[in-house]
Amino acid sequence: MQMQLNQQQQLASVPDAVKRFIVHFHQSIRDGNLPEISLAYESGWNRLTEKFYSKTEWPEAETISPLVGDDPIFLILYRELYYRHVYSRLSPNIDDRFHSYENSCELFNYLLNSDGPAPLDLPDQWLWDIIDEFIYQFQSFCSWKNKVGSKSEDEMAMLAEATQIWSCYSVLNVLYSLIQKSQILEYLKATQAGESTEAVAELVGEYGTRSLYRMLGYFSIIGLLRVHTLLGDYTLALKVMDNVELSQKAPLARVTACHVATYYYVGFCYLMLRRYPDAIRMFVTILNFINRMRQYHTRSYQYDQVNKTGDRMYALLAICSALSPSRLDDNIMNTVKEKYGDQYTKMTQGSEGLQAFEELFTFACPKFIAANPPPYENEVQLAAWLEEPPADPAQKHLALFLSDVHAQDAVPTLRSFLKLYTSLDAGKLANFLDVDEEELVQQMMVMKQSSRSVTRPATSAGSLLQGEVVSTSDLDFAIEENTVHIAESTVGRRYGGWFIRNIEHAQRVFDSMRSQPLPITKTAAVTPPVNGQVEKSDAPAAQSRQTSGRTGRAVWGGANARRVEIEA
Amino acid sequence: MAATWIHPASRPTEIDTLVEGVDRYNPANVQYLEDYMYQQTRERGYDCLANLAILKLYQFNPDLYNSDVVIHILLKAITASPGPDFNLCLALLGDRGPYLPTEDPDPLPALLPHLTQLHTLLLTCRFPKFWALYRSPELAPLRENFTIECVGFEDSVREVVARAVRGTFSKIGRDRLGAYLDLKKLDLAEYAHEQGWQMDGHSVVIPPNADNVVKSSVQNEEIKLPQLAKILAHAQLP
Numbered sequence: 124m125q126m127q128l129n130q131q132q133q134l135a136s137v138p139d140a141v142k143r144f145i146v147h148f149h150q151s152i153r154d155g156n157l158p159e160i161s162l163a164y165e166s167g168w169n170r171l172t173e174k175f176y177s178k179t180e181w182p183e184a185e186t187i188s189p190l191v192g193d194d195p196i197f198l199i200l201y202r203e204l205y206y207r208h209v210y211s212r213l214s215p216n217i218d219d220r221f222h223s224y225e226n227s228c229e230l231f232n233y234l235l236n237s238d239g240p241a242p243l244d245l246p247d248q249w250l251w252d253i254i255d256e257f258i259y260q261f262q263s264f265c266s267w268k269n270k271v272g273s274k275s276e277d278e279m280a281m282l283a284e285a286t287q288i289w290s291c292y293s294v295l296n297v298l299y300s301l302i303q304k305s306q307i308l309e310y311l312k313a314t315q316a317g318e319s320t321e322a323v324a325e326l327v328g329e330y331g332t333r334s335l336y337r338m339l340g341y342f343s344i345i346g347l348l349r350v351h352t353l354l355g356d357y358t359l360a361l362k363v364m365d366n367v368e369l370s371q372k373a374p375l376a377r378v379t380a381c382h383v384a385t386y387y388y389v390g391f392c393y394l395m396l397r398r399y400p401d402a403i404r405m406f407v408t409i410l411n412f413i414n415r416m417r418q419y420h421t422r423s424y425q426y427d428q429v430n431k432t433g434d435r436m437y438a439l440l441a442i443c444s445a446l447s448p449s450r451l452d453d454n455i456m457n458t459v460k461e462k463y464g465d466q467y468t469k470m471t472q473g474s475e476g477l478q479a480f481e482e483l484f485t486f487a488c489p490k491f492i493a494a495n496p497p498p499y500e501n502e503v504q505l506a507a508w509l510e511e512p513p514a515d516p517a518q519k520h521l522a523l524f525l526s527d528v529h530a531q532d533a534v535p536t537l538r539s540f541l542k543l544y545t546s547l548d549a550g551k552l553a554n555f556l557d558v559d560e561e562e563l564v565q566q567m568m569v570m571k572q573s574s575r576s577v578t579r580p581a582t583s584a585g586s587l588l589q590g591e592v593v594s595t596s597d598l599d600f601a602i603e604e605n606t607v608h609i610a611e612s613t614v615g616r617r618y619g620g621w622f623i624r625n626i627e628h629a630q631r632v633f634d635s636m637r638s639q640p641l642p643i644t645k646t647a648a649v650t651p652p653v654n655g656q657v658e659k660s661d662a663p664a665a666q667s668r669q670t671s672g673r674t675g676r677a678v679w680g681g682a683n684a685r686r687v688e689i690e691a
Numbered sequence: 692m693a694a695t696w697i698h699p700a701s702r703p704t705e706i707d708t709l710v711e712g713v714d715r716y717n718p719a720n721v722q723y724l725e726d727y728m729y730q731q732t733r734e735r736g737y738d739c740l741a742n743l744a745i746l747k748l749y750q751f752n753p754d755l756y757n758s759d760v761v762i763h764i765l766l767k768a769i770t771a772s773p774g775p776d777f778n779l780c781l782a783l784l785g786d787r788g789p790y791l792p793t794e795d796p797d798p799l800p801a802l803l804p805h806l807t808q809l810h811t812l813l814l815t816c817r818f819p820k821f822w823a824l825y826r827s828p829e830l831a832p833l834r835e836n837f838t839i840e841c842v843g844f845e846d847s848v849r850e851v852v853a854r855a856v857r858g859t860f861s862k863i864g865r866d867r868l869g870a871y872l873d874l875k876k877l878d879l880a881e882y883a884h885e886q887g888w889q890m891d892g893h894s895v896v897i898p899p900n901a902d903n904v905v906k907s908s909v910q911n912e913e914i915k916l917p918q919l920a921k922i923l924a925h926a927q928l929p
Contacts, residue, residue, distance in 0.1 A: 291751060292716070299713055354750070355782035358743055395782070397775045494750045519785055523778045530814045545907075561819075564867070568816035568855045571902065572773045575858070577693070588697050594902075601903045603862045604894055610905035619914040623922065630925045 133186045141171055141182070142190060145201075149191040152200070155244040164249050172208060180213065181205050196243065199233065202226045207256050210263065217278050220264055224288050227257050231297050234339070235304055240330050247338050251378040254342040257297070258349055264289040265492040271499075271509055282499040291494050294350060298343040305340025306331035311366040341367075341374055345381060348388050353492050355520055357392040361587040364389065369587075371412065379416065380425050383409060383432050389587060391489060394439060395520075397527060399447035400578045400595050406440040407455055414454070437462050438487035442480060445470035446528065447576065447595050450614070474532040477525065484524055491516035531573045533566045541600060541609050549605045560605075567602060574599070696774070699738045703727070710741050721748045721755050732763050735843045739776050742767065746783040758799045762837050765806050770847035772813040773855075781807075802833055818852050818871040845873075853886055858902035865893050 144167055151159035172181075184198045184205060191197045206223035209215050215223070230253070234241050268282060268289075287293060302308065306327040313323045330336045344367055351360035367375065369389065376382045390405035413433045441463045444451060448471070460467060466479035493516045498504040514522075540555055541547075553563040574596035579589055600609045698707070706727050709715050724745045731737055742764045749756045761784065768776040805824075812821040824830065825848075838844045852871045856863060869879045880890060889896045897903060 295716065303713075356743070356747060356750075357782070358740060358779060359747065362740075395775070396779075495753055514785055520782060523782055526811065527775075527778065530811065561867075565816045565818070568859045569814075571859045572816070572855065575902070586697065589694065591693070599905045601905050602860045604864065608861075608905050610907040612908040612910055615909045615911040617912045619912045619918070623914075623918055626922050630922065 130186055130188075133182065134189065137182050137187065138175055141175060142187075144168075144171055145187050145190050149194060149197050152197060152243075152245075153194075155242075157244060157246055160244075161246045161248065164246065168204060172212070176208065177212065181208055196233065196241075199226060199230045200245075203230060203253065203256070206260075207252075210256075210260060215263075217281055220260070220267070221281070221285065221288055223260055224264075227260070227297075228293075231301070234336075235300050240333050240336060243335055245335060247377050248380075250335065250338045251342050251381045254298075254301075254339065254346045255380065255384070258294070258346050258353075261289050261294045261350075262353055262490055262492055265496065266490065268496045268499075269493060269515075271497050271505070271512075279499055284500075286500055291350075291354070295347070298346050298350065301336075301343040302340050302347075304330050305336040305343075307337060307340030307344065308366055310337060310340075311368075315366070315368070338374070342381065345375065345385050345388075348385065348392075349489075352388050352392055352489055354494055355491060355516070357395045358588065360388065360392050361396075365586045379429060383413065383429050387432050387436055388489070390436065390439060394443060395524065396577075398577050398579075398590065399443040400449065400576050400593075401590070402443045403440060403447070403449065403451065406436045406443070407452055410436055410440070410455055410458075411452065434462065435487035438466075438483040441467045442470065442483055442487075445476070445480075446531070447573075449595060449597075471535055473535040474529075477528065477532070480528050481521065481525060484521055485517070488517065488520065488524075491520050531569055534570045534573055537566060537570050538598060541598060541607070542611065544607075544609055546606055546608045549602065549607055552607060564602065567600070567607070571600075696739060698740075699736065701734075701736050702738055702741065706738075706741055710744050715744045715747065716751070718748060718752045718755055721745060721752075724748070725757065725760050728760060728763060731767065732841045735847070737767055737771065739768070739771065739774075739779070743779060743783065746780055750783050758797050759837075761799055762802060762806070763841060765803075766838060766841050766844060769806065769810045769813060770844065770851060772810065772851050777810045777814075798832070798836070802837075805830055805833060813848065813851055816855050818855075818873075821848070822870075822873040849873075849882070857886075857897055857900060860897050861899065861903045862891075862894050862896050865890070865895055868895050 144163065148160075148163040148167065151163055181204070184202045187201070188198060191201075202222075203226060206215070206219060206226060209219050210223070234243075274282070310323060310327045310331055313326050318326070324332050327337070331340075344363055347363040348360050351357070351363065367373065367385075369385070370376070371382075375385050386405050386409035390402045390409075393399070393402035393405060410433060413429060437459050440455070441459045444456075444459070445467060463483060466476075466483055469479040470476035470483075493513065497508045497512075536556065540552060549563060549567075550560050553560040556563060558566075574594060575592050576595045577590040578593050578595075579587065580591070597612050597614075598609065599612070600607055602608075702710075705723065709720055709724065714720055724741060727738070728742055728745060731742075745760060745764065749761070765777065765780055768780050771777070808824060809821060812818075812824065825834075849872050856868065856871065865879070868883070869875055872879065872882060874882055883890060883895050887898060889898075
């Protein structure tokens with residue numbers, strides 16, 4: 124009774140604008156009115172957050188419950204937004220973390236374990252955000268849980284009790300269940316094979332035919348890509364993407380945040396697999412896309428997030444480009460140098476650049492997590508854990524990456540010397556570098572290795588792991604006994620683009636001139652208005668033929684011109 | 692990654708189902724994957740993705756951890772140089788804290804620095820140093836307990852060497868090659884013969900291949916049809 128009274132009081136203190144919004148939001152979801160839901164979700168919610176809740180929580184779901192007739196589904200969705208707001212604007216406490224997990228479970232339970240597909244429709248953007256936020260909260264919880272020192276006794280006790288909350292298995296379980304329920308893999312295979320809509324519908328069943336499930340399944344694949352990357356399993360991360368097409372026409376491009384995240388994680392995995400050319404291709408493609416869409420999307424609430432990921436990708440691109448130099452898009456490369464010019468220069472100079480690699484990698488890498496949290500449930504083990512904690516995941520992956528960099532740190536210097544010669548005695552080169560000849564020869568073998576990379580042809584379909592070994596360097600060499608033979612492949616002068624641009628320009632000039640009235644017929648053209656509108660269109664052609672006959676000069680207009688010449 | 696790396700021809704169907712599907716998360720299946728790994732060590736096979744699936748199970752279930760299996764996986768990965776395999780394995784290891792009680796003392800922490808060193812030496816083509824370290828008394832425990840079980844370990848190291856030599860040299864001094872391969876005189880001659888390399892006095896001639904022949908080239912611009920689309924479309928106007 125007391126509680127009810129409390130809630131009534133709290134509801135009374137909710138601003139009217141917010142009440143109206145919630146009632147309207149609820150109605151739109153019940154009606155399945157996607158445009159209205161999108162509007163409320165993307166702008167209404169954020170507007171009211173700015174106005175009333177920029178520093179406090181939204182009202183509790185229990186408080187606003189009477190406004191929506193205690194609709195359980197709406198309340199779950201409302202809480203999803205409520206906690207997301209807590210995570211992004213405020214700092215979540217342990218209760219928030221536990222409850223947001225429980226709420227996510229309730230939502231997924233409702234979607235996966237009801238009798239038949241849930242009668243619910245949500246915009247793609249929201250569906251992506253649900254999966255994205257679920258993984259973000261998981262990652263945030265893991266990092267938080269790993270910091271044993273900062274926990275109060277109550278928190279320790281709660282963590283010891285709740286080992287299942289936000290566990291890796293539970294998160295993976297949700298993602299795989301959504302993939303399985305939606306039959307999304309079958310859907311993707313069938314559509315790629317060009318099956319008819321009816322055949323696909325039959326294949327994927329009652330869940331898979333519904334957009335809500337299909338998109339959740341699809342986004343769960345991207346979610347797996349992300350979770351596996353966070354856990355350091357780069358091959359598995361790329362493997363789950365086997366059936367997902369990476370292109371601007373693919374479903375992932377429907378939600379910009381998803382599009383950008385996918386390329387970021389795929390590119391990062393390639394980087395850790397030392398497939399630098401593939402990573403570069405991913406980053407360049409998506410950064411070009413971000414640049415193009417920048418002009419349209421400045422007001423979107425995700426704009427900041429996309430830009431931040433973009434900055435991290437420029438950093439990763441600088442890393443890849445330093446490790447595997449190649450000719451890149453000028454625009455993109457200029458931005459790289461603008462943002463990370465200092466580091467880029469250092470990184471292209473061999474061993475001295477190690478610190479720059481470390482700096483950029485730390486800034487741009489994903490927030491790695493440990494699969495196993497500290498053993499809160501066992502005091503003895505926890506004490507042992509504190510005594511000698513395992514390496515921090517981010518440090519571990521950084522060290523592995525730096526070992527890759529370190530292995531090829533003689534290459535840039537060697538390269539700069541080889542560029543000056545077509546053939547050269549190995550001993551002489553060793554002298555230049557102040558090392559003995561044997562050391563030099565071994566460095567040369569490393570250089571050879573680092574100029575070859577597994578690369579997936581841009582056009583090929585199928586697994587992202589596939590690829591062939593190709594040469595990635597414009598400088599090649601071979602050693603014959605003690606002589607180094609060097610050959611450089613240069614790029615011939617490019618004139619095609621210049622001609623194409625100028626021809627197109629000439630054509631535009633030509634078109635605009637042709638659309639002008641002919642200067643000679645200007646005097647004659649004054650008369651037609653008397654004859655009215657209909658004849659007007661025929662007049663110029665007839666007149667021009669007359670004129671050309673008289674003066675012998677060609678008229679403006681392709682086909683006519685030729686005919687005139689023949690007549691003349 | 693070459694197709695055989697993603698899917699070796701020798702991978703049995705049951706293992707393939709495990710590696711490709713959700714069953715890879717089921718701790719009950721670790722036995723099959725471990726057996727398959729030991730089969731690789733006996734039969735000179737190598738299946739990186741299947742071995743990573745074992746490490747994934749260990750990552751999620753620290754109580755499954757078996758140091759013998761891990762060390763064999765790492766040895767296999769060393770010989771995949773210059774591939775990223777060794778680091779991919781390490782990326783999945785190390786979540787296991789020292790707090791978990793083990794029945795026998797775990798040999799991995801003591802061996803890991805050596806394994807990492809061996810890997811680095813191979814990756815950076817320091818072949819003579821690799822053999823020196825590998826044969827050193829310090830590494831006796833590794834040789835006597837582990838590499839001995841891994842049939843053809845030294846041969847697979849030589850394959851790494853042969854790959855690097857084949858790509859870099861068109862002709863290489865005999866002594867140098869011998870030091871890289873850790874082979875002398877007759878053994879060296881035999882190995883070179885197997886590779887199809889010719890002995891020529893004090894040198895060994897490596898037949899030309901895509902990597903050890905250099906040609907200067909000029910890359911000319913290629914103009915693709917879509918670039919001309921606008922111009923061609925314009926020509927159609929009346």
